[in-house]
């Protein structure tokens with residue numbers, strides 16, 4: 436299974452093509468729209484989100500609310516486009532485009548590197564595509580992947596564990612399920628499970644906003660009921676934990692990923708890191724703890740997957756940083772017109788969906804099936820086999 440996205444932040448739409456879905460998979464447009472709406476929420480987002488109300492348009496690959504097995508093409512309209520037609524249309528008048536030409540690269544963005552690499556004197560040709568607007572298409576891809584996972588009883592949830600200086604304690608997954616994490620985080624404006632930390636997060640977002648500054652944070656994704664043995668130990672690009680890390684770090688503004696206790700493993704002794712193996716009639720093989728976040732040797736262990744990602748503060752600041760104009764080579768300190776000042780809660784929904792994509796892709800590699808019924812039958816056969824191992 437693979438996908439491609441196309442589209443600019445202020446162009447007419449985002450376009451997504453997904454290939455490799457099994458046929459006859461129940462397919463819900465509402466579920467995709469729900470994910471898109473979740474991505475748009477969250478305390479700290481800017482005015483652009485009041486303009487957009489993302490909904491997906493299905494263009495191919497679906498009939499009778501099921502996949503046909505053909506490529507699925509989806510589109511998400513940019514409502515802001517109407518204000519940008521003259522600037523962004525393919526046959527725009529150079530005089531018009533000049534009005535919104537970007538010659539001042541913003542520190543922390545793709546502007547300058549992209550302009551040098553692609554030879555653009557108008558950095559709009561870089562920033563339009565590097566914008567996190569594209570994550571709407573990635574969430575739509577994840578929302579389709581979630582329908583593959585759901586078909587096989589696999590659930591995904593996410594929550595925010597840090598915003599700026601405010602962090603929550605690591606949760607003990609014995610007390611939580613993907614369902615309760617989803618429910619509780621959904622009810623919080625910062626997608627935080629701890630009400631005290633939630634209030635403190637809101638306070639630091641407000642403080643940063645007042646100072647014209649932005650805040651990053653850390654999000655956690657949990658995937659439950661994953662079959663044993665997705666991914667592989669045999670080659671670098673088949674290790675599922677590595678592919679998930681790549682997917683996480685590819686989200687705009689993400690700078691790192693952790694699996695399980697992650698970087699903390701470097702501080703602990705081996706006996707405090709590795710998860711002891713147990714066996715019972717009822718559960719078959721399982722682990723006493725889940726510090727390794729559901730992975731050993733690049734393969735799933737059957738324990739919940741626990742993945743964290745760190746997002747840097749959004750680099751578009753009301754409080755300007757110094758940069759240099761590419762025409763005049765003069766330094767400047769420009770302020771901006773509009774920005775999110777914290778997008779960590781929205782990014783947690785993005786992280787959830789990019790992880791869902793990687794898990795669904797790995798599932799379809801292990802249980803390659805033309806039809807959704809075959810996929811489920813194979814997954815169930817495998818689960819029974821694992822129990823009797």
Ligand code: EPS
Pocket residue numbers: 444481483484487515565566567568569570571687751773774775
């Ligand atoms: C973004 C800048 C802002 C965000 C945008 C991502 O857009 P604008 O420049 O139009 O104000 O609102 O995010 C989205 C549009 C979205 O759907 O998430 C950026 O520079 O990355």
